[in-house]
Amino acid sequence: MARKKKNGTKPQQAEQPTVTAEETTSQEAVSDVQEVQETTADTVEGTVLPSEMETLRQELAAQKDQFLRMAAEYDNYRKRTEKEKLSTYDNAVAAAVEAFLPVVDNFALALDAGQNMPEEFRKGLEMIAKKFDGAFEKLHVKSFGERGEAFDPAFHNAISRADDPEIGEDHIVTVFQKGYQIGDKIIRHAMVQIAN
Secondary structure, three states: OOOOOOOOOOOOOOOOOOOOHHHHHHHHHHHHHHHHHHHHHHHHHOOHHHHHHHHHHHHHHHHHHHHHHHHHHHHHHHHHHHHHHHHHHHHHHHHHHHHHHHHHHHHHHHHHHHHHOOHHHHHHHHHHHHHHHHHHHHOOEEEEOOOOOEOOOOOEEEEEEEOOOOOOOOEEEEEEEOEEEEOOEEEEOEEEEEEO
């Protein structure tokens, strides 16, 4: 049995401090910080630092290389896409112009053959031909293939040869059909006769 004190009260037990959850968490955080500080001090003072630095340098170099490759790939993609957009426009214009070229050729033939036609009729044909030329200019379509030009197989189709003392060898003597291009794209090659 427990003894009673002389004054008749129960004996007091030694009070133990109560620890709350917040204090426990705080104490754990302090011990974690101390542990990190000790590890950092060991790293700075010990031999771990150079190997970790080398690893970090290698990782940084790998990341930088990957970034540069990605930037180069994006730049190539952007240039390729821009070039494709321009070529799509050029292809569309070339297809439309190619459909009108027989009409333009017929106007040119009518003008050449119409020496005996009435003046008003001839002026009307010339105005229509100028409208076609203006439309081609707005679309950046250029014609080529003139008498005296040097023959270039990339632009001209030679269908025959002829002797002409006024024209040098491998130069155009006669143009049967003009050639047209938009930018670097050939819409139609010029059909020509070249000098021997």
